[in-house]
Amino acid sequence: MGATIKDVAREAGLSVATVSRVLNASANVSDEAAERVNAAIAKLDYSPNYLGRNLRCRRTNVILVIMPTSEHSFYMKIVAGIQKYAQPRGFDIICASSNSTSEIEIRQMNMLFNRTVDGVIMLGTQYDAATLNALAAEYNIALCCEGVNGANVLTVVIDDEAAAFDATGALVKLGHKKIAFVGANDAVSSVQRTNGYKRALGYYGIPIRSEYMYSGSFEYEHGAVALRKFMSLDDPPTAVLCVSDLLAISVINEAHKMDLTVGKDISVMGFDNISMCEMMIPSVSTVEQPCERLGELVVRRLIANITEETERDNAKYTVEHKVILRESTSPPTDKNEQ
Amino acid sequence: MGATIKDVAREAGLSVATVSRVLNASANVSDEAAERVNAAIAKLDYSPNYLGRNLRCRRTNVILVIMPTSEHSFYMKIVAGIQKYAQPRGFDIICASSNSTSEIEIRQMNMLFNRTVDGVIMLGTQYDAATLNALAAEYNIALCCEGVNGANVLTVVIDDEAAAFDATGALVKLGHKKIAFVGANDAVSSVQRTNGYKRALGYYGIPIRSEYMYSGSFEYEHGAVALRKFMSLDDPPTAVLCVSDLLAISVINEAHKMDLTVGKDISVMGFDNISMCEMMIPSVSTVEQPCERLGELVVRRLIANITEETERDNAKYTVEHKVILRESTSPPTDKNEQ
DNA sequence: GTGAAAGCGCTAACAC
DNA sequence: GTGTTAGCGCTTTCAC
Numbered sequence: 001m002g003a004t005i006k007d008v009a010r011e012a013g014l015s016v017a018t019v020s021r022v023l024n025a026s027a028n029v030s031d032e033a034a035e036r037v038n039a040a041i042a043k044l045d046y047s048p049n050y051l052g053r054n055l056r057c058r059r060t061n062v063i064l065v066i067m068p069t070s071e072h073s074f075y076m077k078i079v080a081g082i083q084k085y086a087q088p089r090g091f092d093i094i095c096a097s098s099n100s101t102s103e104i105e106i107r108q109m110n111m112l113f114n115r116t117v118d119g120v121i122m123l124g125t126q127y128d129a130a131t132l133n134a135l136a137a138e139y140n141i142a143l144c145c146e147g148v149n150g151a152n153v154l155t156v157v158i159d160d161e162a163a164a165f166d167a168t169g170a171l172v173k174l175g176h177k178k179i180a181f182v183g184a185n186d187a188v189s190s191v192q193r194t195n196g197y198k199r200a201l202g203y204y205g206i207p208i209r210s211e212y213m214y215s216g217s218f219e220y221e222h223g224a225v226a227l228r229k230f231m232s233l234d235d236p237p238t239a240v241l242c243v244s245d246l247l248a249i250s251v252i253n254e255a256h257k258m259d260l261t262v263g264k265d266i267s268v269m270g271f272d273n274i275s276m277c278e279m280m281i282p283s284v285s286t287v288e289q290p291c292e293r294l295g296e297l298v299v300r301r302l303i304a305n306i307t308e309e310t311e312r313d314n315a316k317y318t319v320e321h322k323v324i325l326r327e328s329t330s331p332p333t334d335k336n337e338q
Numbered sequence: 339m340g341a342t343i344k345d346v347a348r349e350a351g352l353s354v355a356t357v358s359r360v361l362n363a364s365a366n367v368s369d370e371a372a373e374r375v376n377a378a379i380a381k382l383d384y385s386p387n388y389l390g391r392n393l394r395c396r397r398t399n400v401i402l403v404i405m406p407t408s409e410h411s412f413y414m415k416i417v418a419g420i421q422k423y424a425q426p427r428g429f430d431i432i433c434a435s436s437n438s439t440s441e442i443e444i445r446q447m448n449m450l451f452n453r454t455v456d457g458v459i460m461l462g463t464q465y466d467a468a469t470l471n472a473l474a475a476e477y478n479i480a481l482c483c484e485g486v487n488g489a490n491v492l493t494v495v496i497d498d499e500a501a502a503f504d505a506t507g508a509l510v511k512l513g514h515k516k517i518a519f520v521g522a523n524d525a526v527s528s529v530q531r532t533n534g535y536k537r538a539l540g541y542y543g544i545p546i547r548s549e550y551m552y553s554g555s556f557e558y559e560h561g562a563v564a565l566r567k568f569m570s571l572d573d574p575p576t577a578v579l580c581v582s583d584l585l586a587i588s589v590i591n592e593a594h595k596m597d598l599t600v601g602k603d604i605s606v607m608g609f610d611n612i613s614m615c616e617m618m619i620p621s622v623s624t625v626e627q628p629c630e631r632l633g634e635l636v637v638r639r640l641i642a643n644i645t646e647e648t649e650r651d652n653a654k655y656t657v658e659h660k661v662i663l664r665e666s667t668s669p670p671t672d673k674n675e676q
Numbered sequence: 677g678t679g680a681a682a683g684c685g686c687t688a689a690c691a692c
Numbered sequence: 693g694t695g696t697t698a699g700c701g702c703t704t705t706c707a708c
Contacts, residue, residue, distance in 0.1 A: 004701055018678060021677095021678090029678085049702070050452040050702090070417065077409070080409075095408075096432065111430070114386055114388040250617075276614060279558075280617075359693095362687080393684090395700085453701095
């Protein structure tokens, strides 16, 4: 087990240099030599040892994707987009999940520091802007889906502020005036969505009510908690916009427990357009993030940074979002509108 | 950027051997030397190049998990179990998804052949038994969740036959006699579940009706197709057992479209216990696979195969399943029982 | 068109 | 307790 390039050379009666040339399809090798090498490779069932190759070339052609959690299909769709672009360009993609933990994230990042991978794409990070900037000076890193304020690092995101503005607007256009918001404290995307929500209310002349704003985290339970809080108000909202689909689903399940019919008694809207949105009863209105485009764009720029000699591109790119209305949203009824 | 062990040695005024000793916490290095080395490491922001180390040691301490699709949270839960055990033992886990495609799977397997990883765990594979046996002779591979008949390869699964027997039994005990089955053609697990279903019917003295058996694939749509077929029968079933939760959810959604109330007009049961089961309305009855135990056990045995000098363990291990009843199942009503 | 040889960064055997 | 050195498997100059 484990033939080396030397074994192949011996078998073929040629030098390792020639074998290497065949392996790398480089010029200047006769047809006859190539044939003998290939025969030897087949005979010995030889597969080049990439540790040797990568050490020598100082390149692994592997990109690591770090995600907060691997249990959300949303992230997996991004990865699929990344893979689709990277694979044909000769880059392998590997994934790891940090559980949104700084400690684990750092351990994953070691693969970058110890040269196991050529670059890292982070779908959310615990690093602060200063650290990211320092890292970006030395390594090929990129942020996707979730930016960091002040980080001068290759970033690909949707315009979260505008997306939330549009989502809120869609609810207003359905006739809602009492629109609540379920956010997640720390994430930049959530903060910007909060801003978009507020701006939309202002734009449509609807007062902002602090009792309609809940801020927790992306944890599932928070949707239910938020809804209970909203519904205990004297004047409860007729619609709830959440910063993630999972939170929206939590709201929907809690509404069901409270005997509220979602899409009738109350409208609920999420964010991301995970596949569950279509599977739920009622199906869930949401803001779609174009996962494939996000993934493709970020990895395309990252690969350019890795392979090209030019200055590293640390720009911020934005891709289009899309509001999708399904069964979980409808005009407010007279009853709850009064 | 990129200090090497040589740089550290020079900076510390010691030899590379001593630096290496400190790095690997090996004995026989004075406190003073260790201190100087650590100071130099900190000063130079040195991180060992694993390509060099791995090449030298012929070990990467990385295990690859290949899954059919990364969009099912079920697989991710297995990976979490794998990770939980492997990480503290010094093994990194990386993931790749094959889209159930032989071509992609082979490309992923190259990471094994080219020594990028020390072993591979396959959560489903396109390889046949003969190929797997040949691979297992040379490399450290393992199957998890989904075995292959005749493959003499380290395998960790639940007893799919018994699990389906129990699931069917649970429906019988609720009072159902007209129990349909939604299977997936090719997968070994599905075949065995089909056997368990049939054996249970026999055991409880219920005749097997071919019109109650649908065989498609794990693709979501098949649940809906199956249900439409079942409900178009003169004597439709009162319960449907599916070989995956996703198929069950598809059945549930289709039932809803047909104005059937799941958990009342018809009972539906899935397989796996993905997190969606609890989020659905109604919540979905299912057979739980102990993901963490599956993952932990398979990686534990695989790591033993990698690290221990002894004969490779190519045994087959079985872990316990558990039937979980939720809202999607109930006794048949008089109406549909007549 | 082909081969000899240096060297990528590291560990470990051996010498002291 | 520390240093010297060979060599892991590969690519790539440089010579011919």
